[in-house]
Structures are given as C-alpha cells and as structure tokens.
Amino acid sequence: MIRGAVDRLDSEGAVGWLYGVDYQDPPLVRAFLHHEMIGETVADVYRNDLEQVGFGDGHCGFRITFNRPIDPTYLPFVTIRPENVDLLLPLPPVTDNYRDLINNVLFGYPAAARNRSVLGGLWTDRLDAPQLLAGRVAVGSCPADLQPPLQGLIRDGHVLLHNALAPNGVSARDVSAFQIATEAGAGNGQRTSALSTIASVLFREQVVRLLRALFDDHPVAYRFDLLSGDQAYGQASAVEDLPSPNECIALYIGNPKAPVRLDCVRDSHDLPEFGPTGLSRWTPKGANEAATFAMDAGRSIETLELDALDIALVGPGMMHRVVAEEDAPAFRAILAPRRITPRRFLRGNTTWSEVGHVSGARIRV
Structure with missing residues (x-):
C-alpha cells in the first residue's frame, strides 16, 4: 500500500x-x-x-x-x-x-487536447497532435520545413532522415568512438574524446532542429548501445529508467559495413497505455506484454533500412527491433529533453561524463 x-x-x-x-x-x-x-x-x-x-x-x-x-x-x-x-x-x-x-x-x-498516456508525455502523444502541429507552423513557432518529418513521427511513430549524415556518413573513427562510449573500463580522457566525436555525428543541424521541436527543449543523450543480431521487440521508454518515461526518442544510425534493419510494429504507438494485467506499456514489463499482445493480434511489420548516411528517430511507444550483422552493429542513442533526468543520475550513486555541443545539445553518460 x-x-x-x-x-x-x-x-x-x-x-x-x-x-x-x-x-x-x-x-x-x-x-x-x-x-x-x-x-x-x-x-x-x-x-x-x-x-x-x-x-x-x-x-x-x-x-x-x-x-x-x-x-x-x-x-x-x-x-x-x-x-x-x-x-x-x-x-x-x-x-x-x-x-x-x-x-x-x-x-x-x-478527445480534446488530451494525452493518450496517464503519465502525459511529448506533445506528439496528444490526440490532437496533428492540429497542434499545424497551429505551431501557422504562428511561426515551428519551422515549416519540419512539418513533414513531424507529421510522419505523429502518424507512424518513427521517421527516417535520409542522408542526414551526408556527405561522409559514419567513419571508422566514429565507429571506434561508439565502441569506447559503450565500454565500462574506458578512461575519463578517452571517453570524453569519444563523446565529443559522437556529438559531432549525432547533433547535425537537421537532427537537432527536429529534436528541439519534439522536446520543446534542448536534447540530451543519456545512453549509447551497439546492437547486433535479431533483437527482441521493445520500445525506447523501456530502455532507460526515466522519471517521465514517454518523453524520449531512440535514435539509430546505420553501419558503414552493412545495412541495418528496423522492424517496427505498425501503429503500436497508438495502443492503449495499460495492458490486460494493468501494467503500463511505458515500463519494461508492460512493454514486453504490449509486444506480445501486438504479435498475437497480428499487427503488421513495417521495415526501415538504414545505411551509414541515414538516421532514424523512433518515438515513445513504438515497438520495434533491430536486425544487424554481428560485425556491423546498429548504433543507438536514447535522448530526452534537458528537463528530464534518468533516475540513476538523480540517485547520485554513480559518476558520469558530460560533453556539450555548440547547438545546445549535450551528452551525459
């Protein structure tokens, strides 16, 4: 009790x-x-x-x-x-x-101006999100060129930014930086240098502008993962323990060695928040239950294919999995608004490295 x-x-x-x-x-x-x-x-x-x-x-x-x-x-x-x-x-x-x-x-x-989730979340979680987006563009608070990708994220739960990393894409140096950032034993100086390299890859102008519009705040990357094989279905809100779990975005980058595939459960971001046992799908246990429900219900799968020039943004609630070769893993970053801080940072029982970017975006791991 x-x-x-x-x-x-x-x-x-x-x-x-x-x-x-x-x-x-x-x-x-x-x-x-x-x-x-x-x-x-x-x-x-x-x-x-x-x-x-x-x-x-x-x-x-x-x-x-x-x-x-x-x-x-x-x-x-x-x-x-x-x-x-x-x-x-x-x-x-x-x-x-x-x-x-x-x-x-x-x-x-x-249905008026309500969030799908009891917890609330990003404004894209609202039932009237398309109308709200149109209003933001009309009054000039959101650039008109961001309307198509934002509409895609609201409608589909994900958006693929083709050639966002052009002209050079992901280099061998960038791959090495991601590997260092995900290693527990890396030294502070080595990790800081790697995070600076990652920041220059992640925070391209196109990406940061879109994230700012989504978050109504500066973006902060709190977690990095290298994913290979056939991953289980999950969602961004269940990856990192955030105090406001549905205010996050999973960002994926392809690998220069081989294409990376994202399998997204179509319309899963529109599923009810609570499952048959009363668990919220924003939590890890609830996310697993929701994924099982979607599969049993025969939800169709939409596949996205990323190369080393592409970035995919997957919104909260969108159940998906990564399929990548062992020697060509996908790069994933979990991002949230600056106003949100993961619980493990709030507890103060760990140390972290932090790197800022000229755009106002930050990395804290």
Whole structure:
C-alpha cells in the first residue's frame, strides 16, 4: 500500500510525503502541469511527525521546487504523483470554479487536447497532435520545413532522415568512438574524446532542429548501445529508467559495413497505455506484454533500412527491433529533453561524463 499527501502547494513548489512499505529505496515524486513535468525529487526528507505515526523511520517527506514559478491561477491544475504508479496525491483544498468548468468540458469532449498516456508525455502523444502541429507552423513557432518529418513521427511513430549524415556518413573513427562510449573500463580522457566525436555525428543541424521541436527543449543523450543480431521487440521508454518515461526518442544510425534493419510494429504507438494485467506499456514489463499482445493480434511489420548516411528517430511507444550483422552493429542513442533526468543520475550513486555541443545539445553518460 502506498500512502501520501501534499501538505503545501504554492507557486514555487510543493511539500508533502509519500510512504510505501514495499519501497526499498526512497521513491521518486514528480509534479505536472497540464501533463508537462515541472519538478521532481526523491521522498527521503526526515519528518518526525511521520515517524511518530509509524511511517518507517520518518524519511519519507519531500520538497519539490518547480522549474519555474507557476501562476497561482494554474495551481488547481498541478498534479503530484509517484513514479510508475497511477496515483494522484491529494492536494490542499483549492477553491476554483474555473477548474470545475474545465473538468466538465473534458468530460463532454474526451478527445480534446488530451494525452493518450496517464503519465502525459511529448506533445506528439496528444490526440490532437496533428492540429497542434499545424497551429505551431501557422504562428511561426515551428519551422515549416519540419512539418513533414513531424507529421510522419505523429502518424507512424518513427521517421527516417535520409542522408542526414551526408556527405561522409559514419567513419571508422566514429565507429571506434561508439565502441569506447559503450565500454565500462574506458578512461575519463578517452571517453570524453569519444563523446565529443559522437556529438559531432549525432547533433547535425537537421537532427537537432527536429529534436528541439519534439522536446520543446534542448536534447540530451543519456545512453549509447551497439546492437547486433535479431533483437527482441521493445520500445525506447523501456530502455532507460526515466522519471517521465514517454518523453524520449531512440535514435539509430546505420553501419558503414552493412545495412541495418528496423522492424517496427505498425501503429503500436497508438495502443492503449495499460495492458490486460494493468501494467503500463511505458515500463519494461508492460512493454514486453504490449509486444506480445501486438504479435498475437497480428499487427503488421513495417521495415526501415538504414545505411551509414541515414538516421532514424523512433518515438515513445513504438515497438520495434533491430536486425544487424554481428560485425556491423546498429548504433543507438536514447535522448530526452534537458528537463528530464534518468533516475540513476538523480540517485547520485554513480559518476558520469558530460560533453556539450555548440547547438545546445549535450551528452551525459
């Protein structure tokens, strides 16, 4: 059983507590405004009042500082929830007739400006994403030349950027850099040099502009993998433990030695969030269940083929697998907005290397 509440909520942040007898580590708590994550923290603050009533050792309080001041009129729309649990923590009473009006509108028009996922996510996860994209282009907040690839990502769950790495593509030096970045025993200097090389490959202008439009933020690469053989079906949200799992993109690069194949389960990014057992498909276990369901349901497969000049972006929720030769693996990077930080970095129990790029994009591994 999980129990908790928000004791104070204001424009700067929220204070409350979260306790569960099954938590082995302090749980992560996140704050959202209209499905956008505006703050996160770990519930490990000691509170004597909680210890006195038997909530463990009392280290279950939290204090979330929002990433920007929130207009007081929007506070009724702030939600606080623990990680990977469909549970809203009770908020202090707020009197606002406007909130009742909005709730009635959403009840009458369930498809209006809603996210497919309870957790929210990228704006492309909204039911009205095509209309929202058209509006962004019309008012000039999104360049018109980005509309076709963004439309493809919304419609298909993936987009293939042909010749994004032209004219030279992936070189032997780039391959070596990816290998160093995925080795646990690489030295700091060697790793930093390799990450700088990777940054110059990943963050081409075409790619960064598209990622910025997707994330509404600068992109950060948090994980690299070399994949070969016939991989199992999965999705980007289940690869890295992100506090907001469906705000991520899997980026794939082909190999100069041989083509790389991506098999995508058609329309799988439109599947319901929760499966038959109640697991969210944004989690690793739920993703496996969703992949099995899609295969049993006979979903068709769409195949993408990448060479050393191509980059593929696969959106959250799109179930796919990599097929590559052993001596010509696919290069994968998991990217998320700068406002999102993987849990393993938040815990502070590991060291990392970080490299910046002139575009504003970063690598942190």
